[in-house]
Amino acid sequence: MIKLCGFALSNYYNKVKFVLLEHGIPFEEVFVMTSQEESLLAHSPLGKVPYIHTEHGDLCESQAIVEYLHARFPEKGIFPADPWEAAKERELITFVDLHLELVVRDLYKEAFFGGTVTDATKGRVEKLLTRHIAGFRRLAKFDPYLRGAHFGAADMAAFVSLPLVGMTTQIIYGRDFLLDAGVDWKGYVKVVGERPAAQRVTADRKAYIAATSKP
Template identity: 75%
Template sequence: MIKLHGFALSNYYNKVKFVLLEYGIPFEEVEEKPNQSPEFLAHSPLGKVPYLETEHGDLCESQTIVEYLAARFPDKGIFSADPWEAAKQRELIMFVDVHLELTARNLYKQAFFGGTVTDETKARTEKLLVHHIAGFQRLAKFAPYLRGERFTVADTAGYASLPLVALATRAIYGRDFLSDAGIDWKGYVKTIEERPAAARVSADRKAVIVKGI
C-alpha cells in the first residue's frame, strides 16, 4: 500500500492527503516531521515533507506526487481528460504553490515561528505578492471553485495554501492581502470543507494543533 509520510500541519502534506482522500486512493499515513537526519534524507533528499513511499521507491515534492497518482490511477480522473482543461488546472496549481505560497513563505519565520525577517524581505515580498495575487485573480474564478462551478484538483492546492498566504500577510503587514484584493478565501474554504475529504483533512489538522497545546 502507498504510504504518505509527513504531518498534518504541513500544507503540502495536506494537499496530497486531500487528493488521496478525494479520489478514493487507499493509503497509510506515517507521521514524520521534516529533518536532516541521514535516515530521513535517504527518503526525502532535502529533508522535507511530504514524501510518498511506494513499492517502487520514494517520491518527494507534492506536485510530483500528484502527477504520479494521476498517471498511476488514470481511472480516478484526478486531472480532466480534456488536455486544455487539465493544463488550466495545472496552471492554477502553479500559481497557488509557486507564485503565492512560495512567495509568502518568505514571511513564515516571523509570521508563525517567532523569528524575524528583514525589512528588505518584507518590502520585496509585499511587492511580489501584490503582483502575483493580481495575476491569480485573472485566472481564478471562485464560482465557487477555482475553475468555476465544478471542483477540480486545483482546489486541493487552493484549500491547502491560500489561508496561509492570508494569515501570513495579516501577521506581517497588519492586513490580509487576499481579502484586500477582494478574494473571499474564507467563504472558499468553507465551501471546500463541505466535501468529506477536506473535512477529514481539517479535522486531522485541528487535532494535531490541540494535541500540541
C-alpha cells in the first residue's frame, strides 16, 4: 500500500491526499514533519513533505507523485484521456503551484508565523502576483471548475492553494489580490468543497489545527 508522508496543514500534502481520496486509491497516512534531519533526508532529499513510500522506494514533489499515480493507476483517469485536455489540466496546475502559490509563499513568514519580510520582498511579490493572476484569469474558466464543467486534477491543486493566495495578500497588503482580479476563489472553493474527498481533506486539516493549537 502507498504511504503518504507529511502532515495535514501542508497544502501540497493535501493536494496529493485529495487525488488519492477522489480516485479511491488505497493509502496509509504517516505523520512526518519537515526537517533537515538525516532520517528524513534519506527519504525526501530536501526534507520537505509530502513524499510517498511505495514498494519501489520513496518519491517526493507533489506533482511528480500525482503523475506517478496517474501512470500507475491509468484506469482511475486522474488526467483526461484526450492529450489536449490532459495538457491543459497540467498547464493550470503549473500556474497554481508555481506562478501563484510559490510566489506568495515568500510572505508566509509574516502572514502566518509571526516573522517579518522586507519591503523589497513585498514589492517583488506584488509585482509578480499581479501579472501571474492576470495570466491565470485568462486560462481558468470557473464554470464551475477551472476547465469548465469537468472536475479535474487542476481543481484539486487549486482547492488547497488558492485560499492561501487570497488570505496571504489580504493579510500583507490589506486586499485580496484574487478577488480584486475577479477570481471568486471563495465561491469556487465552496463548490469544490461539496465533494466528499474535499470534505475529508478539510476536516482533517481543521482537526490538525485544533489539535496543535491547544496549550
